[in-house]
Amino acid sequence: MADVIDLGEYGAGFRADPHPVYAELRALGPVHRVRLPPPEGYDTWLVVGYEEARAALADPRLAKDVGAAGMALFDEQAFGKHMLVSDPPQHTRLRSLVTRAFTARRVEALRPRIQRITDELLDAMLPRGRADLVEAFAYPLPITVICELLGVPEIDRAAFREMSNEVVVPTSEEAGLRAADQLGTYLAELIEDKRCAGPADDLLSALIRTTAEDGDRLSGDELRGMAFLLLIAGHETTVNLIVNGAYNLLTHPDQLAELRADLDLIDGAVEEVLRHEGPVETATFRFAAQPLEIAGTAIGRGELVMIGLTAADRDACRYPAPDRFDIHRDTRGHLAFGHGIHYCLGAPLARLETRTALRTLLRRAPALALDGPPGEWLPGMLIRGRRSLPVRW
Template sequence: MDLADDLITHPYDVYERLRTTSPVHRIKGTDGQPAWLVTRFDDVRAALADPRLSLDKTHAREGGYRGLSLPPALDANLLNMDPPDHTRLRRLVGRAFTARRVEQLRAPIRATADGLLDALGADGSTDLISAYAAPLPITVICELLGIPESHRRDFRSWTDALIAPDPSRPQAAKGAIVAMLGFLGELLAHKRREPADDLLSDLIAVRDAEDDRLTEDELMSLAFLILFAGYENTVQLIGNAVLALLHNPDQMDALRKDPSRIPAAVEEFARFEGPALLAIRRFPTQDVTIGDVRIPAGDTVLLSLSAANRDPDRFPDPDRLDIGRDAAGHLALGHGIHYCLGAPLARAETEIAVAALLERFEEIELLEAEPRWRPSLRARGLIELPVSYRGARPTS
């Protein structure tokens, strides 16, 4: 089957049909080539941790994989690697996202959230994506990496072009790649000349001191991935969480009455409407069987995180948002060795963003019954989230 527009606007209806009738289904993938779509929770979870399913594109069947082509300086990243290179790079960058480091960032994140809400004023209307959900993670990740504020607007436009390429502007994504490559090259050169207390300077020190641990392409690719994923996943998780609450005012009221429930609620937001429909494509290094279906080596395998998280065999009544649910074990941020490296930071930012928003405004209402989703078959995020708000309370 072809992936229809419904997978963008109403993906869960499509996934429910597939999960029930053919949980491992032959489809036309996001690049127009044949692929296998896996939709059941148990199958997806097992596949995410299966070492026979490689992220390395060299294992793809010839002619079976086509996608947005990145230059080597951006392509040598964790999303295209298996161990041992994946293990080596993940260890190098993992220290930036430890629980201790994230706790240290909570106060600055809250200050950023409060500043963005201050700019909205007491009563009015806005697009919460452009005014709040997007600039918050951009600010956090850019400060973590040491990227000047003057470049953050450009970075967002480049990222948007890569997340959901516009078919009417086929050169936009390529232009974004060229621009980002040039920007990162200049930034790394500047950090070499003037190192600072930031993650990029730390990575450069590792690269220059120990050449066998980090190549130049790996260095730039890591910077690209941290920027891209650090922004993309979090802006989508925040926007989706707020939309879910607006569609479920009883759940919003429950969080207002007891903000201590917000950390657990974030897990339910991620399960209910996570930031990605699909995990990064995999390629079997040998013939594998998923469910009852034999998949030849080299074929493309697409694992549906969102379908798995709505599987009633794992989560009863899965299409209902329930902040009291035990959503632990959801797959929104992956599983196994490729589990999202920035998950602790994404969780913290979403907790803080939701808490600050609910504390600030007594009333928040949608201005459009059906906000528009990004035209992407992988990312699950809103183009905009128009709301009205009133009853603002100043920060203490």
């Protein structure tokens, strides 16, 4: 068995800035046996090299359905089976049914509404002169979009937000499990309400109606699991992409000045944020369905494997001077949205929201600047984002 590197020994500095640690690990090799920092504290394989991570993300020997390994994930227990915890052929079936409803046309149709929500949030925020960008802007934009997309009634959205926050970043294990149970119950009731109400334009109603050529449809548990996945993937990651984007631009004034001078550079800026400090630090767990090797490292059947997305995207073998933030960089191939069959279905929506948010914010607040130190980083190694970002203009 390989020596175990205890990431907890790096202390709080690892959460604040994990990139030097990942660089140190890459210098030693692309794959390591590590012990995760508290509260997780268990051992896993961690892939930190770009080529190895890209290959691992598409390797069918690394499975997502932990039930086959005799394990259970709390989100699957609370919400039902969804694409992120399934393998082919089940994953193929689920993704095919969802893509029938969650189309590029549906995402593109959201463009004017996303712009209106963005402008309304800035109308409320800008007269104040200063704000926490997370609370005033980056959070309410994606949560409003995903609630409207799924058809969550406006009266329920405050409770919906509270439950989803607790599930993603629980204040305690008990509170997280309780919130998951509450959210699972809420989604089941919402789905049943929509079944009874008949045809509507929202995505959840479309998923209820979606039928494959052979008559296959999503079950109630699958609908609940899909609603959960779309909720979490559809807002939590986008919140942190917007915040990480704003922070990177505000701390790189030369890049910010170039973007202000030509807002058509926004697409490249967003892609560089995704590469440089993407909102998902590591992909959700896989496990070895059979013995395999990654870069010569033997991994036994049933062992957990964690793929470092931000670690891979700072690999100098793929991106020269990887720690430099450069909105003109060729970012093609970055892994912020994953790779292979589990590539993020919501990537077009996340890009559309972030481009709209940052472009409009920079246009309407030309004197935007940091207003003190940013909040602490969120705990854990899944989401890479800050609790707050004080700004003024």
